[in-house]
Structures are given as C-alpha cells and as structure tokens.
Amino acid sequence: MKSHVKALVVGGGAVGTAIAYHLARGGWDDVMLLERDELTSGSTWHAAGLLPLFNMSYATTHIHKYSVDFYKTLEAETGLNAGFSVVGNLRMAQTDARMDEYMLYASTAETCGVPFEWLSPKDIKDRWPLVRTEDLKGAIFHPTDGYINPADVTMAMAKGARQRGVTIERRWQVDGYEWTGSEWRVTVTKMVEQGGNLVPSDERQVITAEHVVTATGNHAQRTARLLGIKIPAIPVEHQYIVTEPDPALVEWRKTNPQHPVLRDADAKWYVREERGGWILGPYEQGAPARFLYDVPESFRADLFPLDLERIEEEYMSMIHRIPTSEHVGLKDDFNGPICYTPDGNPLVGPAPGLRNMWLAEGFSFGITAAGGTGYYLAQQMIEGEAEIDMASLDPKRYGSWVTTEYAARKNEECYAHVFILHHPDEEREACRPLRTAPVYDRQKALGAQFGQVNGWERPNYYAPQGFDDHAARSFRRGGWWQYAVDEAKAIREGVGLIDATAFTKHRVYGPGATAFLDHFTCNKLPKVGRINLTYALTSAGTTRTEYTIVRKGEDDYYLVSAGAWTAYDADFLTKAAEDHMKAGGGFVVIQDVTTQYGVFAVAGPKSRDLLKELIRDAAPETALSNKRFPWLSAREIELGMVPVTAIRVAYTGELGWELHHPIEMQAHLWDRLMEAGEKYGLKLVGARAQNWLRQEKSYRAFGTELGRDATPLEADLPRFVDLAKEFNGKAAMEAKGIRSKCVTLLIDGPADADPWGREALYDGETRVGRLTSGGYSVVFGKSIGMGYVTPEVAVVGKKLKVKMLNRLWEAEIVEDSPYDPKNEAIRKDG
Known part of the structure; x- marks a missing residue:
C-alpha cells in the first residue's frame, strides 16, 4: 500500500468512490481510497437506488442533476452497466397545497435545466391504469430520472477511478489523524474476519496525505471524535418492503414499459416496480436515530428488525393507490441506517478548524447525490471553488453548540419531514427553543412567532395571542402576511423595533489587524468611529462573506455579519489571520463575541425621537443629530443604564440605529425602549417584514444575492470595491468579468402570492436568470424581487417575466434602491 498520496478518500460507498473518481478526472494523479470493509458495505448496499431530481435547494438540485446525467455515461467509459432504469419519476398530489409546492419547485427546476411535465389525473390514469387517480389533483413528472442499482453504479465509478490511476484498498480502518502543519499523518489498521465480525489486526501503517476526504457514512461520529470536531450526521432507520409479483402488474408489463417511480407525497411513500412486484418505501413518523456514538463492530452489511406497525398507515395507503397490490404477499423487507443531518442537506466542504480536511458526510439521498458531490467537491479541492455556491452544504453551517442529542432529534424530525409539505415559510419545532436571547419570554408574551437561525430563536412576525403559525403557512400569502405588511408600514411611517441579536459578531484587534483586514476585504477600511460595508472574497474572486466593519480604534475593529453563518465566518477569519501572521504580518486576535452582545435595531422616521427619550448625554437634543452622529458612524452612548x-x-x-449592548442587560434595555416607544406608537417588527424592506432598498443579503458563485461586481456593488488597492481574490474577480448581474424587479404577480426567491426569469421565451429573493413592497403595493440576469438585459426599464404558480407574470427591472434612491430618509437630520 502507498505511504504517501496527494489525496486520501476514506469511505468506499457511492459518495467516496465518486469523489475519488472526480479527483482523478480533475487531474490529481495520486489518489487513494480506503474502505474498512468491502465497497458498498455501508448504507449503499441496502439503498433503494432512487434518483429523485425534486429538491428545493438550488445547489442540491444541481448536484442531483449532475449525478443523473453522469451515471448515464459510465457504461461507455467503464464497460460496466450501472443498472440505470430511466423510467421517470411521478410525484402525485392529493391537495391544492401540494400542487402549489410542485409549482414552486418547478421554478427551481427550470433555473437548473431540469425537465418536467405536468399531468392531470386523467393523464395519469390513461398512461398507468393500475394507479387510482380519482382523489388526485395532478402530478409533476420527471422523464429523465428513475432508479439505479447502488452496487452497480458504485462499482462502475470504482472501475472508472482505477482506470484513471486511483488506488483502492479494502479492509483498512483509519484509527488516527495528525496534522503536521503541511500534511496529514493517517494511521490505518488492517481489518480481518473473526467469527463473522470485522476486527482490527496488529498490522498498522501510516499514510501521509496532502488532503484527506472523509465519506464515512454511518461512521461519521467516530470520524468526528478522531478529528476532534462535531459532525451532526447521525443515521435514522429507513425501512422498505418488497412484495411478491402482482399478477395485474405482470400482465401489464407484457405489452407496456415499466411504471415510473411513484411518489404519493401526501401519503408519505414512494413505490417502484421490482421483478413483477412493488417496492414500498415509507417516510413515517417515529423512525428512531441509531448509532449516536458509534457503529458496533458486529454491525457490517446488516439490518435492523422490521417494524411493520410503524408503517401500517403507509402500507394501507399504497393499497389504496394501487388496488391490485392488496392481495399480494410480502417477499422481502429492509430496515437499515441512512445518515441524516438536521436540515436534510449533506455536509460537503472544508472541515471546521482544520486544514486540507474535507467532509462528505450526512447523505440521506446518497446515491442521488454521489456523482454531483464528487464533481463539485473535486472542483473545490482542485480549483479552490465550485462553479455553484456550496455554502448551503458547508459543514460549518452548524456551530459547536450542536450536541449529539440535538442532532439525533433533528435528524429524526428531518426524516419524518421528507414528504411533509415544504413550505418556504416553515419552521420545524424539534429541539426548540434552545438558544434564546434574554427577552425571548417578553417577545413570546407579545405574540412573537419565532423562526430559528443558527439555533437562535428570532421573531419572524408578531401576531395576536392564540395565533397558529403552523396553520398560517402557505405557498402563497400565508395567514401571517398581513401582520408583516403592518410591520413594514410601521417602519416606513413611524418607528419599529427589530431583534437582531442573532447577528454574528467578531472583534479583530492587535498590531497586525489593520494590514490584515485591508488585504482580507475589498473595500477601504473606515476611519476610527466610522463604519463601512465590505466583502471578503474567495480565492476565485467571488463573495465569501459580507461584513459591516466598525473601527473602534487604530487597530481595533468590530465586525458584524450574517447570523446564520457564525462558525462559517469564524473559521474563515481565523484561518486567514493565521495565514497573515505566518506570512510575516503583525499579530492579530480574532474573537467571536456573538453571544456577548445583543442587538436591537430601531428604525423609522420617529426613531431619533424615541432614542432621545433614553439617551444620557450632556446635550440629549443634539446627541443623535447629523453633526454629532452622522450616517455610517458609530458611537458609544448610554441608553438608560x-x-x-x-x-x-x-x-x-x-x-x-443598531444598538449593540451587553446581552446581560438586554431585558432592561428592552423594557426602557418599550416604555419610551408608547409615546411614538412603537411597533415590534419581525424578520419577514425586514426582508421585504431591504429589497425596497436593493440591499443584497448573504446567502441569497451574495455568495460564492458571483463576484461583488456581478452583484453590482462597485461602490464597495476599492480597485486601487490589492486584496485577496482581486485578480480572480477581475478575470471573471461580468457573467451575470444583480437587479431589482417590481412584479405584477398574482393577487394572492409573492415570489419566494426561487423563480425563473424570462425575456420572451428565453430564460435569462433567476430570482434570489422575493416578497412584497408596501411602498409600491406589489410584489418585489431581486435576482441575477444576463448582462445584456440588466437595464433599468427592461420588461421581463417571472414564473410563478406555473404562469409567467409581468416584471420590470427598476433602479437600485427604488425606495428613496437618494437616501434622504436614512440621512434625515434632527
């Protein structure tokens, strides 16, 4: 076995083999894959092999589409048939809400080039008469996917990897990782059979590798302990059953092709043909998490006992949907572990706190995602960035606050939600509340309806007591919509209070801080007492993070960034500062102070008047004036105590103003603001209204308009880029040019719906872009959205169309900051 490699891939399932294959195809000629047992012996062997293209995530949809296209090429390359049955995928809907979900998904599919068809109940019955359709509303059909043999596709990728020079070693277990400062020393142990179990032998070796990728599936918790990090990937039981041949199906197949994979989402199952019978795969309530800490040595290609009572409801609904299955016996059953994460997306990308360590863990749809994961992760490793924004899959989207118990319970919830309506405004309840600001109970008593951001409870909107947020959710304007309208109007016309405590906050200080931040970010650094908006770029010149920088001293800075990305930003800052110091730069301290400070935003034409009531100053009447406290400046003030x-x-x-305060004093500050606010009609405002308001100002948001697939110049933010200085990613940014451009649009949409930021944009019959944000404008009385279009159509006044609810609606590109383009309101003196 080799003792040194460029890249070591740990895990020989579908995901690991795909990564090894694509690293070799990308030009790395010294790649080795280790598997502790046999290839496919983890979850791959018992996977049902479905290839569903349906996904609400832009990045995941690209990954799944790549896999489906890639698998079709493997036989020509390797000579091995991957067992791909391109039968299509039929998602049926029993309710109008489910059809709304499919229409929203279809917009995402269009932006990724995924083909689909709409079918009526009659269309379904005409094509597949064994399916009962009288209680259906319709269906969406994907003709290009279907199902595949997991073992066959894995072996085909393994052969393709070997043909490209990859070394694959079986029966070797990793027992230790050590970073030397330039490479990894990986200790491995030879595994041997003993009484049917796989046990470590006395044979050990050390492999040095420049890069390591872990794709260890069910063994992710062991991997986490070896690396000294947290990986919230824990398996959940998934069972499916195989029936005996159905005589009606056998007769049908004599003259007809296979049925597509059938999905009755409202009944929470999928069904496909299998040797004249049916495979039923339910996603039921109550499936337990397993292997919270380790996989037993005795558990190899094994299964759990079947729990038929747990899936009785789903089994009966299959009989309802396919009546001929009622008298067919059961032939086989499977109940095996499938890894999940709290949000259902895998963990793909650099490991937190480690160099050249890459994770590919937590795949609940591993066969579907394997090929695309290999392709895009190889791009990240070889080229520095993938061609799509992979931030939504980044392992650092979860912070160190995540515990084993949290991950297990959220993963169980995620499993049970596979076929539950995926409302864009949904908020799942498991493990909540967990991270709460001191004023949480006060907010709840006042009707706050909370969302979760990085574990923090954050008000989405405020409603009367007894209001049911779950019942208010919709793919159109939900029951919460009017409350958000009222909140947005209060900001525009009076004064509102927003809790922004979840913001990520860092202190950056030390003798090297100024030089470090000057190269780390693309804008000029602010003067002492002033603030600036800036961006840190990736090595590819795209936007890695957005920061508001407050300069508190010559070498003392306070950085504020998106609340969802605390660990993501902390890791990036810390590693960049280490590189700066290693290269001879001055000493820099990076301190995450997110949990030390709360944040309230007070905004609206009456905000100055309200704060004057509380400010303790020798001249309170002028303390907040433009002369003493100009726009884009920061001051230390006292509000009450x-x-x-x-x-x-x-x-x-x-x-x-944003009011950053010691979190232990938050309750006192809240009470004083509420008391003073009565005089001015202070209204509590949630995140949904704030999202609409920022679109009226064309303020880009990280994770939507800003990400690792577009540069700040493509985001149309040249005023925040100082091309006179050198900064990280500058050359790559300039080399990319303007491939697409961010614009704001006002939309004459349906009377009962607004865009969600996932919709396709058209110029006539040509798709020219996609929305990244959407909502409602209280100023203009219509829908609003932001997104990216091809440069030639990014012209103010250009008429486009937005795909919503399976129709095209009129939209017009408007000037940036359509509300108050001269910033007169925000600069108002007093």
Missing part, C-alpha cells in the same frame, strides 16, 4: 455601541445604519433603509 445600558452602555451601547450605537451604529447609525439601518437594514430597512430608514433613519435608524
């Missing part, structure tokens, strides 16, 4: 770092900036585009 609370010391506050006040920043004159407002994400809503109105006159306003």
Whole structure:
C-alpha cells in the first residue's frame, strides 16, 4: 500500500468512490481510497437506488442533476452497466397545497435545466391504469430520472477511478489523524474476519496525505471524535418492503414499459416496480436515530428488525393507490441506517478548524447525490471553488453548540419531514427553543412567532395571542402576511423595533489587524468611529462573506455579519489571520463575541425621537443629530443604564440605529425602549417584514444575492470595491468579468402570492436568470424581487417575466434602491 498520496478518500460507498473518481478526472494523479470493509458495505448496499431530481435547494438540485446525467455515461467509459432504469419519476398530489409546492419547485427546476411535465389525473390514469387517480389533483413528472442499482453504479465509478490511476484498498480502518502543519499523518489498521465480525489486526501503517476526504457514512461520529470536531450526521432507520409479483402488474408489463417511480407525497411513500412486484418505501413518523456514538463492530452489511406497525398507515395507503397490490404477499423487507443531518442537506466542504480536511458526510439521498458531490467537491479541492455556491452544504453551517442529542432529534424530525409539505415559510419545532436571547419570554408574551437561525430563536412576525403559525403557512400569502405588511408600514411611517441579536459578531484587534483586514476585504477600511460595508472574497474572486466593519480604534475593529453563518465566518477569519501572521504580518486576535452582545435595531422616521427619550448625554437634543452622529458612524452612548455601541445604519433603509449592548442587560434595555416607544406608537417588527424592506432598498443579503458563485461586481456593488488597492481574490474577480448581474424587479404577480426567491426569469421565451429573493413592497403595493440576469438585459426599464404558480407574470427591472434612491430618509437630520 502507498505511504504517501496527494489525496486520501476514506469511505468506499457511492459518495467516496465518486469523489475519488472526480479527483482523478480533475487531474490529481495520486489518489487513494480506503474502505474498512468491502465497497458498498455501508448504507449503499441496502439503498433503494432512487434518483429523485425534486429538491428545493438550488445547489442540491444541481448536484442531483449532475449525478443523473453522469451515471448515464459510465457504461461507455467503464464497460460496466450501472443498472440505470430511466423510467421517470411521478410525484402525485392529493391537495391544492401540494400542487402549489410542485409549482414552486418547478421554478427551481427550470433555473437548473431540469425537465418536467405536468399531468392531470386523467393523464395519469390513461398512461398507468393500475394507479387510482380519482382523489388526485395532478402530478409533476420527471422523464429523465428513475432508479439505479447502488452496487452497480458504485462499482462502475470504482472501475472508472482505477482506470484513471486511483488506488483502492479494502479492509483498512483509519484509527488516527495528525496534522503536521503541511500534511496529514493517517494511521490505518488492517481489518480481518473473526467469527463473522470485522476486527482490527496488529498490522498498522501510516499514510501521509496532502488532503484527506472523509465519506464515512454511518461512521461519521467516530470520524468526528478522531478529528476532534462535531459532525451532526447521525443515521435514522429507513425501512422498505418488497412484495411478491402482482399478477395485474405482470400482465401489464407484457405489452407496456415499466411504471415510473411513484411518489404519493401526501401519503408519505414512494413505490417502484421490482421483478413483477412493488417496492414500498415509507417516510413515517417515529423512525428512531441509531448509532449516536458509534457503529458496533458486529454491525457490517446488516439490518435492523422490521417494524411493520410503524408503517401500517403507509402500507394501507399504497393499497389504496394501487388496488391490485392488496392481495399480494410480502417477499422481502429492509430496515437499515441512512445518515441524516438536521436540515436534510449533506455536509460537503472544508472541515471546521482544520486544514486540507474535507467532509462528505450526512447523505440521506446518497446515491442521488454521489456523482454531483464528487464533481463539485473535486472542483473545490482542485480549483479552490465550485462553479455553484456550496455554502448551503458547508459543514460549518452548524456551530459547536450542536450536541449529539440535538442532532439525533433533528435528524429524526428531518426524516419524518421528507414528504411533509415544504413550505418556504416553515419552521420545524424539534429541539426548540434552545438558544434564546434574554427577552425571548417578553417577545413570546407579545405574540412573537419565532423562526430559528443558527439555533437562535428570532421573531419572524408578531401576531395576536392564540395565533397558529403552523396553520398560517402557505405557498402563497400565508395567514401571517398581513401582520408583516403592518410591520413594514410601521417602519416606513413611524418607528419599529427589530431583534437582531442573532447577528454574528467578531472583534479583530492587535498590531497586525489593520494590514490584515485591508488585504482580507475589498473595500477601504473606515476611519476610527466610522463604519463601512465590505466583502471578503474567495480565492476565485467571488463573495465569501459580507461584513459591516466598525473601527473602534487604530487597530481595533468590530465586525458584524450574517447570523446564520457564525462558525462559517469564524473559521474563515481565523484561518486567514493565521495565514497573515505566518506570512510575516503583525499579530492579530480574532474573537467571536456573538453571544456577548445583543442587538436591537430601531428604525423609522420617529426613531431619533424615541432614542432621545433614553439617551444620557450632556446635550440629549443634539446627541443623535447629523453633526454629532452622522450616517455610517458609530458611537458609544448610554441608553438608560445600558452602555451601547450605537451604529447609525439601518437594514430597512430608514433613519435608524443598531444598538449593540451587553446581552446581560438586554431585558432592561428592552423594557426602557418599550416604555419610551408608547409615546411614538412603537411597533415590534419581525424578520419577514425586514426582508421585504431591504429589497425596497436593493440591499443584497448573504446567502441569497451574495455568495460564492458571483463576484461583488456581478452583484453590482462597485461602490464597495476599492480597485486601487490589492486584496485577496482581486485578480480572480477581475478575470471573471461580468457573467451575470444583480437587479431589482417590481412584479405584477398574482393577487394572492409573492415570489419566494426561487423563480425563473424570462425575456420572451428565453430564460435569462433567476430570482434570489422575493416578497412584497408596501411602498409600491406589489410584489418585489431581486435576482441575477444576463448582462445584456440588466437595464433599468427592461420588461421581463417571472414564473410563478406555473404562469409567467409581468416584471420590470427598476433602479437600485427604488425606495428613496437618494437616501434622504436614512440621512434625515434632527
């Protein structure tokens, strides 16, 4: 066995073999894959092999589409048939809400080039008469996917990898990782058979590798312990059953092709043909998490006992949907572990806190995702970035606050939600509340309906007591919509209070801080007492993170970034500072202070008047004036008994301040603001109204308009890029040019719906882009959205169309900041 390689892939399932294959195809000629048992012996061997293209995530849809296309090429390359049955995938709907879900998904599919067809109940019955359809509303059909043999496709990728020079070693278990500062020393042990079990032998070796990728599936918790990190990937039981041949199906197949994979999402199952019978795969309630800490040595290609009572409801609904299956016996059953994560997306990308360590863990749809994961992760490793934004899959989207118990319970919830309606405004309930600000109970008593951001409870909107947020969810304007309208109007017309405590906050200080940040970010650094908006770029020149930088001293900075990305930003900052110091730069301290400070945003035309009531100053009447406290500046002030770092900036585009305060004093500050606010009609405002308001100002948001697939110049933010200086990613950014451009659109959409930020944009019959954000504008009285279009159509006044609810609606590109383009409101003096 080799003792040194460029890249070591740990795990020989479908995901690991796909990664090894694509690293070799990408030009790395010294790649080795290790498998502790036999290839496919993990979850791959008992997977049902379905290839569903349906996904609400832009990145995951690209990954799944690549896999489906890639698998069709393997036989020509390797001579091995991957067992791909391109029978299509039929998703049936029993309700109008389910059809709304499919229509929203279809817009995402269009932006990724995924083909689909709409079918009526009659269309379904005409094509597949064994399916009962009288209680269906319709279906969406994907003709290009179907199912595949997991073992066959894995072996085909393994052969393709070997043909490209990859070394594959079986029966070797990794027992230790050590980073030397330039490479990994990986200790491996030879595994041997003993009484039917696989046990470690006395044979050990050390492999040095420049890069390591872990694709260890059910063994992710062991991998996490060996690396000293947290990986919230824990398996959940998934069972499916195989019936005896169905005589009606056998007769049908004498003159007809296979049925597509049938999915009755409202009944929570999939069904496909199998040797004249049916495979039923339910996603039921109550499936337990397994292997929370380790996989037993005795568990190899094994299964759990079947729990038929748990899936009785789903089994009966299959009989309802396919009546001929009622008298068919059961031939086989499977109940095996499939890894999940709290949000259902896999963990793909650099490991937190480690160099050249890459994770590919937590795949609940591993066969579907394997090929695309290999392709895009290889791009990240070889080229520095993938061609799509992979941030939504990044392992650092979960912080160190995530525990084993949290991951297990959220993963169980995620499994049970596979076929539950995926409302864009859904908020899942498991493990909540967990991370709460001191004023959580006060907010709840006042009607706050909470969302979860990085574990934090954050008000989405406020409603009367007894309001049912779950019942209010919709693919159109939900029951919460009018409350958000009222909140947005209050900001525009009076004054509102927003809890922004979840913001990520870092202190960066030390003698090398200024030089470090100057190269780390693309904008000029602010002067002492001032603030600036800036971006840190990837090595590919795209947007890695957005920061508001407050300069508190010559070499003392306070950085504010998106609340969902605390660990993601902390890891990036820390590693960049280490590189700066290693290259001879001055000493820099990076300190995550997110949980030390709460944040309230007070905004609206009356915000200054309200704060004057509380400010303790020798001249309170002028303390907040433009002369003493200009726009885009920061000051240390006192509000009542609370010391506050006040920043004159407002994400809503109105006159306003962010009040960063010691979190232990938050309750006191809240009470004082509420008392003073009565005089001015203060209204509590949630995140949904704030999202609409920032679109009226064309403020880009990280994770939507800003990401690792577009540069700040493509985001149309040249005013925040100082091309006179050198900064990380500058050359790559300039080399990319303008491939697409971010624009704001006002939309004459349906009377009962607004875009969600996943919709395709058309110029006539030509698709020219996609929305990344959407909502409602209280100023213009119509829908609003932001997104990317091809440069030639990115012209103010250009008429486009937006695909919503399976129709094209009129839209017009408007000037940036359609509300108050001269920033007169936000600069208002007083």
